[in-house]
Amino acid sequence: MLQVTFIRENKEAVVSGLAKRNIDATTMIDEVIALDENRRNLQTKLDNIKAESNSLSKEIGNLFKSGEVQKANVLKEKTTQLKESTKSLEQELNETADALTELLYKIPNVPHTSVPEGNSDEDNEEIYREGDIPTLFEGALPHWELAKKYDIIDFELGNKITGAGFPVYKGKGAKLQRALITYFLDKNTEAGYTEYQLPHLVNEASGFGTGQLPDKEGQMYHVTADNLYLIPTAEVPGTNLFRDMLLNESELPIGITGYTPCFRREAGSYGAHVRGLNRLHQFDKVEIIRIEHPDHSYKAFEGMIDHVKNILKELKLPYRILRLCGGDVTFASALTYDFEVFSTAQDQWLEISSVSNFETFQANRLKLRFKNSEGKNELCHTLNGSSLALPRVLAGILENYQTGDGIKIPDVLVPYTGFDMIP
Template sequence: MLQIAFIRENQEKVIQALAKRNVDAKSIVEEVIKLDEQRRATKVELEGILSESNKLSKDIGELMKNGEKSKAAILKEKTVLNKEKSKKLAETADAITTELTAKLYTLPNLPADIVPVGKTPEENLNIFEAGEVPVLHEGAQPHWELVKKYDIIDFELGNKITGAGFPVYKGKGARLQRALINYFLDKNVAAGYNEVQVPHFVNEASAYGTGQLPDKEGQMYHDATDNLYLIPTAEVPVTNLFRDVILNESELPVLTTAYTPCFRREAGSYGAHVRGLNRLHQFDKVEIVRVEHPDKSYEALDGMVEHIKVILDELKLPYRILRLCGGDMGFTSALTYDFEVFSTAQDRWLEISSVSNFETFQANRLKLRFKDKDGKNQLAHTLNGSSLALPRVLAGILENYQTPEGIVIPEVLRPYCGFDIID
């Protein structure tokens, strides 16, 4: 959430920055400023009445002490009226604050200066490519055919048990899935991330804290009885570990990693481009989350990008990195890099990771602060990235490593799998 003080002091800058996201924020910013002025004026009036009431109380005490009960009675009547006024003003201030907060929740984060202008994914900036696209044998197949051929993932069985988008992993498919999870976690821990296991349900406050609410309410599975949400990513529970926390500056940075299943309704997602593992309602992902000093967060973002590059280099998958344009960025992000693996069998790029810096946007919602050297509380910066999302990584391995004899396992995964080939 944007800070109201920043909006108040930088109205034009906010409007122009959000235009980069193709958001016309002028009317909302004006409403926010108007509500903030009303809130502040109401609080000033309330403080004046409370101050007057305090003075009246002292005066009443002195009058009673001096035996001037009639004069004290007159002042008591004033305190009763002031009490009624202060109650109404407090209620008005609370109502304005609620309305103001609701307005602030509708404003996305400001994009960083280096975010490209653009409206669609086609306008994202390709900043890096690595790896060789393999030349596949004649008759090479996409992964949804390969998994049937080798009986390692069963989409129909998952459909019977739950519905479309909930696959069942079997045999070597399940072991390869587990191998990838362990490999990703080991790489993250070796890089200094602290591994945690977190709940797969979160409450409403947690979803608001990281920005899933109110922006992505329709994409999450919701348990109305307990008002809990199945997590769309480990980012939500992991980042909320630090909600309402004040860290010491010496404790920064805080690096955390977690494996969780992820649940997304993905309403309206149909067609060949989401076939098989390309788009699921339940999938596995390993996440990395950082809490950083504001002066070091973009250096940390670059470090996260390099970390994921190492993993993909070791998997020997052809990949590219995109800097997302303003129109394609997530609601909470100030800057996002997408990693995409090239699927030779599908002849298309598959997104397998997003790495983002949210600056203070989440921290302001979370009240996540650190105490600086002067003893003042400052908002921290939060960052997160997929390291990595499994479905499309697995699809890339199955398709790019297929041979007439079977699917060869990437060398780095063989100690985790316990086998070299799926045949």
């Protein structure tokens, strides 16, 4: 959530920045400023009335002590009127504050200055590419055919149990999945991230804290009886570990990692591009999350990018990095880089990671602050990244490592799987 002070002091920059998202925010920003002005005026009136009421109460006490009962009773009537005014003003102030907060929840983060203009993923900028795209043998198969041929993932069985988008991993497919999870976690903890096991459901406050709520696109699964939400990513419970916290500057930076299943309705996703593991309702992901000092968050962001690069180098998968344009960057993010791996059998790039800096947007919602060197409270910066999302990494491994004799296992994963080939 944007800070009202920032909006008030940088109105033109906020409107200009949100225009990169193809949003004309002029009316909303004007309304925010007007509501804030009204809120501050009401607060001033309320403070003045309370001060007057306190002053009168003291005077009334002195009048009673000195025997001037009639004068005291006159002032008591005035304090009764002031109490009524106080009650009315408090109600109006609360209603104004609620309207302001509700409006602020609807305004996305202002994109970083480096974010390019654009309307969709077609306008994202490729900024880096590494790895050779392998030449597959004649008769090479896409991963969903490989999964069936080698009996390692059963999409039909998942459809029977639950529905489309809930695959069943079996045999060496399940072991490869587990190996990837452990490998990712080991890489993250070696880099200094503390591992957490996190809840898979969150409450409403957690969803609002990281910007998943209000759920404008209806992509979260909602357990209505308990008003809980299945997590779309470990970012939600992981970042909410620090909700309503005041940290010491010496505690920063904080880095955590965790593996969770992720649940997304993926409403409106149809067509050949969502076949197999390309898009699922339930999938596994390992996440990295950082709580940073504002002065250091973009250096940390580059460090997260390098960390994911290193993992992909070890897996020897061809990948590229995209800087997301204003029309594609997520609601809460100021800057996002997407990693995509090349799926050779499908002849297309598949997104496998997003690394984002939210600056103070989430921290303001979370009330996540630190006490700086001057003793003042300051909002932290929050960052997160997939390290990595498993389905498309697995799809890339199956397709890029297939041979006429079977599917090779990347060397770095062999100690985790215990086998070097799915024959």
